[in-house]
Structure formats: structure tokens, C-alpha cells
Amino acid sequence: MQMLENLRSTTKKIYYTLEPRIKAERIISVILVMTPLILWLADGALEVRESISNYAYMTFSYWYGSLLALAGAMFIFNGAIHMQPHEAGEPSVSKVGKGYNIILGISLFGVIYFRHLDYPVWHYSFAIIFFAGSALITAFVSNEEKHWSRYVLALAVVLPVVLALDFIGVFSLFWGESISLFFIATHYMLES
Structure with a gap:
């Protein structure tokens, strides 16, 4: 029990030391914006794939898994660190807390583990949770x-993905997801 308390105390000290300089929201923003570009470069093809999820099938697919896992871990970390109780005298990070980021992080791991061609129902369920959840959070939970x-x-988060759906097809799902990730990143940058 004492070891757990020491770990919690150390984590809080690290967080409150780093918070003024580096916020998890900013790291999440950079990862989200850079992911489509890095995946395209790692694939080595001139054309982009049909979706970000399709990069799970590229030769160097560890880039796909690593980037999404890093983003997912940052979401989970952000949500968990903000759910810790604050002691008297410590700054309160948010009135609502950011525990919802844990769900977004888990949904990104679901997108990784359930590849879209092999497990379409699971994959798209997790993807919907991530994009729709991000839009809802942007609209209703904000500073x-x-x-x-x-x-x-929030509309800018969800609209590009909707416009990229097969029956609408304004552009590919890759571009819809990339644009949506840009606006999700914008939300987190503004929150930080």
C-alpha cells in the first residue's frame, strides 16, 4: 500500500512539474496530425491508401500500430492523470475531469487490434466510438x-468522415479521417 502511495505521489509530482511546459493534450495533437503523413511516408507508395486503417496491412505495419498505440496511451494517460483526486492547494485541472479520454484511448487500441478487413464490425465500432466520441467531447465538454x-x-470533426463514407464518397476515407484528426487535434490544442 505504501509503495502504491509513493508511486501516486511521484506521478503527481512529475505531472505538476511538467504540466506548465508540456501538456498531454499538445502531445496528442502532434501525434494525431502527423499520423497520416508518417504512415504515408513509411508505406513508400506514391498514392495514399483508402483509409488510415488500411496501413495495418502495409509492409512496415509496426508504424501503424506504434503511432495509434502511442496516441491511445496518451489519451489513457491524460484521462487517468486528470481523474486523480486533488489535495488542498493543488491546482484543479478541470471542472469535469478528462476521464472520457480513457474511452477514446481504449477505442484506438481496439482499432489497432481488430483490423478492418479481418474484423470489420469490431474495427468500425471502435472507430465510431473514437470519432463520434471526439465530436461529442468537443461539443459538450470544453473549457x-x-x-x-x-x-x-465538433461538426468539423465528424463531417469529413461522414462525407468520406462510400455512399457519399466526396473523398476517400483516408482524407476524411485525416481532416477529422486535424480538428480533433485542434480541440486538444485549444484545451491545453
């Missing part, structure tokens, strides 16, 4: 209380 820009940003 900007009752500001219309949250709803516009």
Missing part, C-alpha cells in the same frame, strides 16, 4: 463554456 465555436469544431 470554453457555451461558446458556439465548440459546435462548429
